[in-house]
Every structure is written in C-alpha cells, then in structure tokens.
Amino acid sequence: xxxxxxxxxxxxxxxxxxxxxxxxxxxxxxxxxxxxxxxxxxxxxxxxxxxxxxxxxxxxxxxxxxxxxxxxxxxxxxxxxxxxxxxxxxxxxxxxxxxxxxxxxxxxxxxxxxxxxxxxxxxxxxxxxxxxxxxxxxxxx
Amino acid sequence: xxxxxxxxxxxxxxxxxxxxxxxxxxxxxxxxxxxxxxxxxxxxxxxxxxxxxxxxxxxxxxxxxxxxxxxxxxxxxxxxxxxxxxxxxxxxxxxxxxxxxxxxxxxxxxxxxxxxxxxxxxxxxxxxxxxxxxxxxxxxx
DNA sequence: GGTCTTTTTAGACTACGTCCAATTATCGGC
DNA sequence: GCCGATAATTGGACGTAGTCTAAAAAGACC
Ligand SMILES: [Mn+2]
Ligand SMILES: [Mn+2]
Ligand SMILES: [Zn+2]
Ligand SMILES: [Zn+2]
Numbered sequence: 001x002x003x004x005x006x007x008x009x010x011x012x013x014x015x016x017x018x019x020x021x022x023x024x025x026x027x028x029x030x031x032x033x034x035x036x037x038x039x040x041x042x043x044x045x046x047x048x049x050x051x052x053x054x055x056x057x058x059x060x061x062x063x064x065x066x067x068x069x070x071x072x073x074x075x076x077x078x079x080x081x082x083x084x085x086x087x088x089x090x091x092x093x094x095x096x097x098x099x100x101x102x103x104x105x106x107x108x109x110x111x112x113x114x115x116x117x118x119x120x121x122x123x124x125x126x127x128x129x130x131x132x133x134x135x136x137x138x139x140x141x
Numbered sequence: 142x143x144x145x146x147x148x149x150x151x152x153x154x155x156x157x158x159x160x161x162x163x164x165x166x167x168x169x170x171x172x173x174x175x176x177x178x179x180x181x182x183x184x185x186x187x188x189x190x191x192x193x194x195x196x197x198x199x200x201x202x203x204x205x206x207x208x209x210x211x212x213x214x215x216x217x218x219x220x221x222x223x224x225x226x227x228x229x230x231x232x233x234x235x236x237x238x239x240x241x242x243x244x245x246x247x248x249x250x251x252x253x254x255x256x257x258x259x260x261x262x263x264x265x266x267x268x269x270x271x272x273x274x275x276x277x278x279x280x281x282x
Numbered sequence: 283g284g285t286c287t288t289t290t291t292a293g294a295c296t297a298c299g300t301c302c303a304a305t306t307a308t309c310g311g312c
Numbered sequence: 313g314c315c316g317a318t319a320a321t322t323g324g325a326c327g328t329a330g331t332c333t334a335a336a337a338a339g340a341c342c
Contacts, residue, residue, distance in 0.1 A: 022307085022320065038225040038235075038244040042298060056322045061299070064226055075224040078235060078271065080242045081297095081330075082223025083216040084179040085205055094179075094219060095263060101221045103179040110260065113270055114253040122236060125274040129254055130219065133266040163289065163338085183329055197291045202330075222299080222328095 006030065017070040027052040028063045033072060040079055093129040106131065147171065158211040168193040169204045174213060181220055234270040247272065 010029045011021035019025065031047050032039065039047070045060040067073040077096075084103065093106035111129050151170045152162035160166065172188050173180065180188070186201040208214040218237075225244065234247035252270050 020308085020319080024321070032226055033228045035228065036246075038227050040223075040225050040298085044226065054322085056324095057299090058301085058323080059321055062321085068226070071230060073226045073228055074230050076227050076235070076244070077221060077224055078218055078237065078244055079223040079225050080218060082181075082220040083218055084181050084220050085173055085185065085209070085214045086179050086217050087174045087176065087214055089212060089215050094217070095260075096219065098266060103217070103219055105177075106260070111257060112255040114255060116252060116270075116272065119236075119247070119251065119272065121277050122272070123275045123277055124272055125239060127270055127272040129257075129268055129270050131257065131260065131263070131265055131268040134264045136262050136264050161288080161339090165290070181329085195291085197293095198330090199292085199332085200290055203290085 013072075017067075017072055019066060019070055019072075024052065024055050024059050025063050025066075027055065028060060029067070029072075032064065032067070038076060038078065091126065091128070093131065095131045095133070098132060098134050154213075158208075158213055160207060160211055160213075165193065165196050165200050166204050166207075168196065169201060170208070170213075173205065173208070179217060179219065232267065232269070234272065236272045236274070239273060239275050 007026055007030070010026050010033070013033070014021040014025060014029060028044065028048050032044050037043075041061050041064055042057075044064060045055070045057050048055055048060060064073065068075055088105055090108070092108045093111050095104045095106050096102070097104070106129070113127065113129060116124060116127055148167055148171070151167050151174070154174070155162040155166060155170060169185065169189050173185050178184075182202050182205055183198075185205060186196070186198050189196055189201060205214065209216055229246055231249070233249050234252050236245045236247050237243070238245070247270070254268065254270060257265060257268055
C-alpha cells in the first residue's frame with residue numbers, strides 16, 4: 001500500500017511544474033515519474049488501472065502529453081514494433097529533422113563514439129548515434 | 142518509366158541473396174533497395190502500389206521481412222508515433238536488450254561522442270547513442 | 283500435362299493512438 | 313455554502329497500421 005506522504009509529495013511535484021494535481025494525475029505520476037522502465041502509453045494505462053480501475057485511456061494519454069510539455073517526462077522513439085526500413089545495411093548514424101520527421105544518414109566516420117567497449121555486463125551487437133534537430137539553411141525559394 | 146535492364150539487375154541482386162525474384166519482389170526491391178528515405182512498411186506498400194496496383198499488403202510485409210532476413214535491409218526503430226516515456230529528462234544514452242526488448246539507461250558520462258559539432262548544415266537539439274545487444278551474465282537461477 | 287511447392291492474395295482481426303461530446307469535478311466570487 | 317464559469321475526465325467512436333489465415337495462383341520439376 002502507498003503512503004499518504006508519497007501522494008503528498010507527488011502532488012507538490014506536479015504543482016511545482018504548474019500542473020493541477022488531480023487524483024488521476026497523481027496516480028499516473030506515482031508510476032511513470034519513478035519507474036526505471038521506459039513504458040509506452042498503453043503500458044502506463046494498464047499499470048495505473050490496477051489501483052485506479054476507473055481511469056480512462058484518454059486521461060492517461062492526455063496526462064502523459066501534459067507531463068511531457070511541462071518537462072517531467074520525455075518521449076523516446078524507441079518502441080519496438082514501429083520500424084522503418086533502411087537499405088544502407090552497413091553501420092552508420094542517423095539525423096532526424098524535427099521539422100519534418102525525415103530521417104537522414106550520417107556516415108559512420110562523421111562521428112566517433114568513445115568508451116563503448118567499456119560498458120559493463122553487455123555484449124554489444126551494434127550501436128548508432130541518433131541526432132535530432134533542424135536542417136539549417138532550408139532550401140531558399 | 143523503368144528500363145528492363147534495371148529489373149534484370151534487381152532480379153540478379155535478389156538471386157544473389159538467395160531470394161527468388163518474383164515480379165512482386167522485384168517491384169518492391171525497385172523502390173526500397175535504392176531509396177534514400179527510411180520508409181515504413183505501409184509507405185513501401187503505398188509506393189509500390191502506384192505502379193503495381195494489385196500487390197497485397199501481406200506480400201509487402203512478408204517481402205520486407207524476407208529482405209531483412211537476407212541482409213538486404215535493416216530495420217530501424219525510429220518511426221515517429223511509437224514512443225515510450227522516460228522520467229529521466231536529462232541527457233543520457235540507452236541500451237536495448239535484444240533478448241527482451243527492455244530499454245535501460247546509460248549515464249551520459251559513460252560514453253562520449255566526438256565531432257557532433259562538426260556536422261554540417263544542422264542545428265543539433267539533442268543526440269544520444271542507442272546501443273543494442275545482450276546482457277551478459279543473465280541472473281542465474 | 284500432372285503434381286508438388288512456393289508465393290500471393292483478400293480480408294478478418296488486433297493493438298493502440300486520436301478525437302469528441304457529454305459528464306463530472308474544481309475554482310473563485312458572493 | 314451556493315452558483316456560474318472553467319477545467320478535467322470519461323466512454324466510446326474512429327482511423328491507421330501491423331498480424332494472421334485459409335484459399336487461390338504461380339512456378340518448378342518431371
Ligand atoms: Mn511535503
Ligand atoms: Mn545484368
Ligand atoms: Zn540509414
Ligand atoms: Zn532513459
């Protein structure tokens with residue numbers, strides 16, 4: 001069972017971020033702001049429902065969006081099952097344009113990642129740098 | 142319009158990879174093996190349908206899977222619209238376990254990426270290294 | 283041509299993200 | 313505390329895209 005002080009502290013955290021701490025939002029925060037997982041929206045919904053069965057999916061999705069806008073969460077595009085295909089099969093890095101979502105290749109030699117071999121407890125199969133930002137000097141009209 | 146020689150060359154490429162070059166597969170290869178985009182499966186389907194209207198979705202999905210298994214394509218988990226949420230909002234890298242799909246945090250200081258500032262023509266908002274592989278020394282029973 | 287194998291197909295099914303109009307909860311002024 | 317205004321929540325409809333299947337079509341081989 002969860003302590004009242006936890007909920008109190010969560011409510012304070014939400015208020016500090018400029019978010020009104022409704023019961024639903026506190027329940028969602030209780031899971032998603034402290035987990036070491038990287039859950040999808042539906043996983044958050046499933047989890048929150050176990051001790052708050054009446055919460056709706058729309059509320060969970062809206063709340064995650066709200067938390068993200070207020071800097072309490074970030075969204076990572078890393079969910080398995082949503083893939084794109086790349087005919088360049090040799091190692092390379094990727095740039096994702098914030099404006100368009102377009103994915104561009106960055107040659108392997110253009111960046112260098114140090115200390116990958118020092119990672120403890122993992123057998124590395126591959127790695128890449130994902131850079132996000134904007135193209136400068138958009139094609140002038 | 143496409144030249145016969147292109148199709149012939151594509152068919153050879155498929156055969157070399159151990160794939161029987163049916164008309165559908167050649168049509169799919171004609172787009173996906175040479176594009177600079179990083180298309181989703183459905184985008185490939187939409188595109189291929191424009192000059193091969195009767196191709197089914199299942200064939201496109203199966204073929205992309207086949208091409209990937211034979212090393213002609215790779216799958217990237219970078220498609221917008223499929224996100225997970227991360228309560229750790231400060232910069233860090235990520236490890237994705239091939240066996241489980243679990244995403245783990247790698248501290249920012251554990252890796253270093255050189256030459257990001259040298260990238261031409263882009264304003265970088267953020268970047269991260271995505272490492273894929275297997276955890277060594279799985280929890281013994 | 284006959285037969286066996288491979289490939290393709292249409293469509294059902296599912297998962298999950300989005301949207302909306304109606305309801306409920308909360309807030310500030312009185 | 314009461315009341316109108318505002319904000320939040322809800323259920324369910326909707327759309328998109330990925331998966332699966334059983335049957336048909338195409339191709340290989342003799
Ligand atoms: Mn407190
Ligand atoms: Mn040739
Ligand atoms: Zn690429
Ligand atoms: Zn993380």
